[in-house]
Amino acid sequence: MLYLQLFFEFFKTGLFAVGGGMATLPFLYDMADRTGWFTAAQLADMIAVSESTPGPIGVNMATYVGFVSGGPLGAVLATLGLITPSIIVVLIVAAFLKSFRDNRYVNAAFFGLRPASTAMVASAGVTVVTSALLYAGSTGLAAVNWKAAALSAVVLVLTRWVKPTKKLHPIVFILFSAVVGVIFRF
Amino acid sequence: MKELWTLFITFAKVGVMTFGGGYAMLPILQREVVEDKGWATDEELTDYFAIGQCTPGIIAVNTATFIGQKQKGILGGIFATLGLVFPSLLIISALAGVIDAFSHLVWVQHAFAGVRVCVCVLIFNAVLKLWKGAIKDIWSGLIFAVIFAASVFADLSPIIYVVVAAVAGILIKTLEVKK
Numbered sequence: 001m002l003y004l005q006l007f008f009e010f011f012k013t014g015l016f017a018v019g020g021g022m023a024t025l026p027f028l029y030d031m032a033d034r035t036g037w038f039t040a041a042q043l044a045d046m047i048a049v050s051e052s053t054p055g056p057i058g059v060n061m062a063t064y065v066g067f068v069s070g071g072p073l074g075a076v077l078a079t080l081g082l083i084t085p086s087i088i089v090v091l092i093v094a095a096f097l098k099s100f101r102d103n104r105y106v107n108a109a110f111f112g113l114r115p116a117s118t119a120m121v122a123s124a125g126v127t128v129v130t131s132a133l134l135y136a137g138s139t140g141l142a143a144v145n146w147k148a149a150a151l152s153a154v155v156l157v158l159t160r161w162v163k164p165t166k167k168l169h170p171i172v173f174i175l176f177s178a179v180v181g182v183i184f185r186f
Numbered sequence: 187m188k189e190l191w192t193l194f195i196t197f198a199k200v201g202v203m204t205f206g207g208g209y210a211m212l213p214i215l216q217r218e219v220v221e222d223k224g225w226a227t228d229e230e231l232t233d234y235f236a237i238g239q240c241t242p243g244i245i246a247v248n249t250a251t252f253i254g255q256k257q258k259g260i261l262g263g264i265f266a267t268l269g270l271v272f273p274s275l276l277i278i279s280a281l282a283g284v285i286d287a288f289s290h291l292v293w294v295q296h297a298f299a300g301v302r303v304c305v306c307v308l309i310f311n312a313v314l315k316l317w318k319g320a321i322k323d324i325w326s327g328l329i330f331a332v333i334f335a336a337s338v339f340a341d342l343s344p345i346i347y348v349v350v351a352a353v354a355g356i357l358i359k360t361l362e363v364k365k
Contacts, residue, residue, distance in 0.1 A: 020245040022312045026344040048301040054202045055274030056246035063278040086243035090251040112355020114320035119333035125309035132302035148303045155307040181300020
């Protein structure tokens, strides 16, 4: 039963997540909320592991969530659920490739879908910020975890504005943050 | 059969060599699919990628299905896609077990607390990248603002937002043409 549910949940994710791996995030948070198979905090760890291991991040996250929720078989079914709608849709679209790309309505729908997808990923980001940078239960400045805020500022500067580090793979920053977390006892 | 197996293996290789997904996969596909196997030209690959972005699902998965079906029809699409996700299944399942076994250690918890901070920044950077391709004018800005506010403050399924945004896009574009 759990396996069927996992397949179905990820089928929905694969069908409605538009814009690649990170676009599955809002669906995963929604899933954590509704099913209780995993927590939002666990999900943040899964994102980090998925970014740092080989494979497309969206596929890795599905496999990880599936594994945590239902063991090896859960991992397989979650991943199959995620890719099944892709296979179906792409095979259909491939049949009339050109007219799909140039279709006015398809383009118009994507004009709306792209900002919506961006907004949903941003909102998932807010959830991670709340759990990583703020203490639960406090308000105002007392709620800010200053050690974490300082680290986030450093990583932000390194990934956006410092020329030599900007181009580095995310795994470098993930490992760096893990080391900082251990040394400064986050 | 041999060709299906070749598709599976080739995309398994692409899967192993892709870190992150999406655009990170493009140079690897260029080498494997265009230069090594000659399954597609550079232009075709760019086309598949564009379609992969405007069909639902993971871009990497969509692109793999596309190239597979071009080579060997429906079965080809399926084998290429299964090949792509195969390494993820092995690697993540192995890792998840290991991480679970060590998660009670204090220093592992500190490490993941640090990593979570980094994930904030990574998501922020991903949003900025998406923003560039998505928010082009006042209308797309408005859709962003509404969906963002709704998904932060309301507790609705993301499916609703996706459907509403697609309909909004079609309405806005249709009205613009009429004007």
